[in-house]
Amino acid sequence: MKHLIVYAHPNPESLNHAILDTTVNTLKKNGHEVVVRDLYALDFQPVLKPEDTEAMKAGQTPNDIKTEQEFISEADAITFIYPIWWTGLPAILKGYVDRVFAYGFAYAPGEEGIIKLLKGKKGLIINTHGTPNEVYDEIGMTAGLKITSDIGIFDFTGIETVEHLLFGSIGYLDEEGYKGMLNKVEDTFNRHFS
Template sequence: MKHLIIYSHPNPNSLNSHFKNTLVEHLEQGKHEVIVRDLYQLNFNPILSLEDMAGQRNGLVAEDVKQEQDFITWADCITFIHPIWWTGLPAIMKGYIDRVFSYGFAYRYDQGIQKGLLVGKKAFIINTHGKSKSEYEAIGMDKALLLTSDKGIYLYSGLEVEEHFFFDKADRPLPESIENWTIEIKKSF
């Protein structure tokens, strides 16, 4: 299977990096093809410009966007790995979605009805956050995150969300938590 990992964290020693490296190793041991797109390492430009918007309307995208779209087209499975910052995606990941998941590539409208175009591709999302699950549940943030990312981005684009991991208290994780999370990720792939 062809796995694309879209990764967003600036610290190569982060928990997110650990998950990325663990997943790459696990998939490669299973003889899967793996490509990692580390948005910080790529210095991906997250700014949706007027030129981007005009091009999207005409089915034209910038070369850096086209390259990312080619990777998505290639993949059978896409895994997004990033922290939750300020109850959302890091800016570079949000900009990636804004620019790469463009009209005509990730979705379109047929007679006013939205249609996701990435149908047939599986998606996994691995997120870390500092708050506890109970804190997020108490304020409804758990449901809000699923609504804005899973439904608002991934399902909207036609991706089939297989699993969305939320690893809590990740700013100061216990070693046994990291071990359990690592096992949980490996079991899903």
């Protein structure tokens, strides 16, 4: 199976990077082909500009967008790994979605509503945040985050979300707490992509 990981964290020493490494190692151990698109390392340009839209309308998708779309087209499964900042996606990842999950590529209008052009792909999302999970659960933030990404991005384009892991209290846990998170990541990928 071809697995695409879209990764968005600027610090190579972060927990998110340890999650990325665990994900890649688990998938490779299970025989999957893995491509990582590290948006910060790529210096991905996240701003959707008018000239991008005009070029795509004219059938001349800009090269940086076309490259990412090719990776998505070739993937059987797509994983997003990113921290929750200000209750949402980091700007670089939001811009990736704005530019790459474009009209005519990821979705299109149909007589009965939206045509989901990325059907047949599996999706998995892993998030970290500083707030305890119990607080996010209680105030409805966990549900909100799942709606905006699982439904608003993946389901809207036809990608089937198989799991969404949210790890809270980052920065406040001991080493065992972080090891437990990495073990859960490994178990999750073994369960869905063994």
